[in-house]
Amino acid sequence: MNFYFTYILVALGLFGFAAVFALFGIYAERKVSAFIQDRLGPTETGKYGSLQTIADIIKLIQKELIVPSAADKILFVLAPFIIFVSVYMGFAALPWAPGLVPAKLNIGLFYIFAIVSVEALGILMAGWGSNNKYSLLGAMRSVAQIISYEIPAGFAIISVVMITQTLNLQDIATQQGVLSGESSRFLGFIDVGQAGGILAWNIFRAPHLIVAFAIYFIASLAESNRAPFDIPEAESELVSGFHTEYTGLGFAFVFLAEYSMMFLVSMLGVILFLGAWNTPLPNIGPAHLADYTTGTVWGIIWIVLKSLLLVGVQMWIRWTLPRFRVDQLMNLCWKVLTPLALLCMLISGVWRLWLM
Amino acid sequence: MNINQVLFYVMGFTALASALIVAASKNLVRSVFMFFVTLFALAGLYVFALADFVAVTQIVIYVGGVLVLMLFAFMLSNKETLNSLQNKTGNKFIAINNMAALLAAGLFLVILVNAIIKARPDGIVWIQHAQRVNPPRTDNLGNIGVNLMTNYLLPFEVISIILMMALIGAVHLSRKEEHKL
Numbered sequence: 362m363n364f365y366f367t368y369i370l371v372a373l374g375l376f377g378f379a380a381v382f383a384l385f386g387i388y389a390e391r392k393v394s395a396f397i398q399d400r401l402g403p404t405e406t407g408k409y410g411s412l413q414t415i416a417d418i419i420k421l422i423q424k425e426l427i428v429p430s431a432a433d434k435i436l437f438v439l440a441p442f443i444i445f446v447s448v449y450m451g452f453a454a455l456p457w458a459p460g461l462v463p464a465k466l467n468i469g470l471f472y473i474f475a476i477v478s479v480e481a482l483g484i485l486m487a488g489w490g491s492n493n494k495y496s497l498l499g500a501m502r503s504v505a506q507i508i509s510y511e512i513p514a515g516f517a518i519i520s521v522v523m524i525t526q527t528l529n530l531q532d533i534a535t536q537q538g539v540l541s542g543e544s545s546r547f548l549g550f551i552d553v554g555q556a557g558g559i560l561a562w563n564i565f566r567a568p569h570l571i572v573a574f575a576i577y578f579i580a581s582l583a584e585s586n587r588a589p590f591d592i593p594e595a596e597s598e599l600v601s602g603f604h605t606e607y608t609g610l611g612f613a614f615v616f617l618a619e620y621s622m623m624f625l626v627s628m629l630g631v632i633l634f635l636g637a638w639n640t641p642l643p644n645i646g647p648a649h650l651a652d653y654t655t656g657t658v659w660g661i662i663w664i665v666l667k668s669l670l671l672v673g674v675q676m677w678i679r680w681t682l683p684r685f686r687v688d689q690l691m692n693l694c695w696k697v698l699t700p701l702a703l704l705c706m707l708i709s710g711v712w713r714l715w716l717m
Numbered sequence: 718m719n720i721n722q723v724l725f726y727v728m729g730f731t732a733l734a735s736a737l738i739v740a741a742s743k744n745l746v747r748s749v750f751m752f753f754v755t756l757f758a759l760a761g762l763y764v765f766a767l768a769d770f771v772a773v774t775q776i777v778i779y780v781g782g783v784l785v786l787m788l789f790a791f792m793l794s795n796k797e798t799l800n801s802l803q804n805k806t807g808n809k810f811i812a813i814n815n816m817a818a819l820l821a822a823g824l825f826l827v828i829l830v831n832a833i834i835k836a837r838p839d840g841i842v843w844i845q846h847a848q849r850v851n852p853p854r855t856d857n858l859g860n861i862g863v864n865l866m867t868n869y870l871l872p873f874e875v876i877s878i879i880l881m882m883a884l885i886g887a888v889h890l891s892r893k894e895e896h897k898l
Binding site for chain 1 (some may be wrong): 750769774
């Protein structure tokens with residue numbers, strides 16, 4: 362029975378992590394936006410305004426759950442939970458350190474790709490359930506965008522899978538470091554199986570994956586509905602898109618889902634391209650830096666640091682670039698990213714056959 | 718009863734109950750969302766049959782693709798059309814209009830019951846043979862890949878050609894007409 366107790370504990374731990382990350386992610390977002398726009402951001406609550414989001418969440422929990430009288434009540438109430446649960450279930454397959462993964466799945470990568478696509482259904486549910494034209498328009502835009510950008514993201518992921526030859530995320534992670542036990546080649550020529558470190562990361566094992574990583578990153582911005590791809594909640598046109606009608610806890614769950622999604626896609630990007638929980642420090646001659654800095658605790662530290670770095674870049678981009686128009690968005694997806702991703706896939710095949 | 722059996726029956730019940738609601742519900746959009754529950758329960762049942770890849774593929778294709786497409790069709794269509802669709806027939810279960818459907822359903826029930834009574838799942842020869850020769854494995858993925866590229870290469874290629882035709886057709890239909898000079 363201890364078995365099931367562990368499962369529940371792990372699930373609760375992941376939920377706690379998502380919630381804490383969302384809280385401080387929102388705080389960080391406010392501070393970053395303030396810095397970029399030359400403002401101060403929250404300063405009053407707590408030291409440097411650090412308790413601001415905690416105060417906000419307490420306010421949200423106390424608020425009344427208002428259901429519009431014309432709304433489809435069941436769909437309206439269920440939608441935020443479906444949106445959040447679909448993102449939250451994705452965390453189950455992500456490895457955190459050597460030997461530390463909540464669910465060791467053979468097809469972990471495919472599973473995450475599948476379960477995250479359920480989010481689109483939750484968004485449609487919210488948009489339809491609200492019975493409000495802004496919500497519906499926002500939901501349609503959001504889903505059209507998510508479905509379109511799944512294609513370049515999928516091709517970018519496939520080009521990694523062709524190099525790694527497995528869908529098991531823990532195996533993909535292990536291959537990119539000193540624990541792999543097999544030779545992995547920097548740029549396809551120099552054997553760095555013993556040295557490890559940054560040289561054995563996927564983007565350096567096969568340099569065309571740098572392009573694939575850029576494609577994946579752009580597509581992941583669109584999939585988490587972040588600027589410059591935030592036309593679903595374009596404030597100037599649609600009030601705030603599919604979550605216009607939500608108050609209190611429902612609104613909190615939509616926000617929790619957005620920030621969890623940011624971390625999920627960043628972590629997946631880190632696992633696929635940036636060496637997962639492997640250290641960036643290589644073994645240099647007698648200094649076995651990579652061996653010293655690989656382990657359970659180190660693994661968690663590295664993967665969280667790298668993911669937070671990517672989340673930081675997402676925030677930086679959000680507050681730097683203006684919003685895309687719908688046609689520009691689709692042009693970018695279908696005419697630039699998809700052909701490039703297909704090209705990456707082709708190069709991956711050739712690379713695997715001739716250089717590995 | 719161990720936890721696996723409990724889970725199996727819970728999923729089987731969910732699949733059947735939600736499928737019934739899908740068929741019986743008056744509200745079309747809600748029945749589409751209920752279909753989503755059916756598909757998820759089915760995916761769970763696939764996992765019990767050691768077909769985890771099929772389960773995940775089912776979620777990608779049906780939930781991420783087909784269901785969203787169905788919902789798009791609903792949301793882009795006129796509300797009056799939808800209402801007339803929903804309220805067209807009266808709610809009489811036994812009516813002269815329904816005779817054909819009732820007959821077909823009844824005959825199908827007879828066939829099903831007959832098949833279930835006559836089936837002896839423990840005594841089928843080829844299953845026993847397969848259990849001896851080829852015990853259940855968990856690395857489905859590699860197996861599927863190798864089989865697609867060897868034994869089933871022709872059907873695989875034919876499917877890809879059909880998909881390509883569908884894609885070209887979709888592009889052609891959605892293309893803007895050029896201005897004629």
